[in-house]
Amino acid sequence: MSNLVLLRHGESTANAEDVFAGWLDVPLTARGRAEARRAAAELAGLAPDAVHTSVLSRAVETARLLVEEARWPLSPSAYWRLNERHYGALQGLAKADARARFGEAEVQSWRRGIDGRPPKTDDAALSAQRADPRYAAYPEAAAxxxxxxxxxxxRMAPYWRHILAPELRRGRTVVVVSHGNALRALMHLSTGVPLEEATQRELRTAAPVAVRAQLDPRMENV
Known part of the structure; x- marks a missing residue:
């Protein structure tokens, strides 16, 4: 068993407004920053060897506050593969408006189904994503x-196989600050629980979850 703690970022402006954020770079709210500080107090007795985060501001800021408030002598490492699910054309759209436009059942299938993929983002948004320096070295991300x-x-499997699992196998304690759907996928990859089951897991903002990762090499190919 290993020392792995998963933390969804604090409340963002998109959470507060009930908007699909995905890869949009929305900030934390004042409540979200307070949630991050409370998470730091909960984890104050932990001595992690590393903190991993996505490249999106709401996760980066949560990780920064966590490290500062808990006084951990380390700097978070950011990985694009820890980004939230890309919601395509839904990004920036209020969830109520999405249901009105596409239908309740369709939107729910995109949100909680395994294979349902929302409509693609438009060309202008994709061009801006390709020009984002955070993805310049990763053409697979930009596309x-x-x-x-x-x-x-x-998308997250290479992060699990090549970055996180090797750290855990060395006995290191890692805190991963990411997003709801990304963390559900990571639960699947790190424990072998079926993705359908992991998808149903509710993750509150800035509420730490300890995970017993299975480090059998066979699990790294889930």
Whole structure:
């Protein structure tokens, strides 16, 4: 068993407004920053060897506050593969408006189904994503225009196999600050729980979850 703690970022402006954020770079709210500080107090007795985060501001800021408030002598490392699911054309759209436009059942299948992929983002948004310096060295990231939950698990598998699992195998304690769908995919990859089951897991903002990762090499190919 290993020392792995998963933390969804604090409340963002998109959470507060009930908007699909995906890869949009929305900030934390004042409540989200307070949530990050409370998470730091909960984890104050932990001595992690590393903190990993996505490249999106709401996760980066949560990780920064966590490290500062808990006084951990380390700097978070950011990985694009820890980004939230790319919601394509839904990004920036209020969830109520999405349901009105596409239908309740369709939107729900995109949100909680495994293979449902929302409509792709438009050309202007994709061009801006390709020009983003955070993705300049990763053409596979720059080209993503929409993802299903299964796509997220595939996208995150190299992070699990080549970065996180080797650290845990060395006995290191790692805190991963990321996003709801990304963390559900990571639960699947790190424990072997079926993706369909992991998808149903509710993750509150800035609420630490300890995970017993299975480090059998066979699990790294889930």
């Amino acid at each position: 993503i225009s929409a993802e299903s939950l299964a796509d997220v698990a595939v």
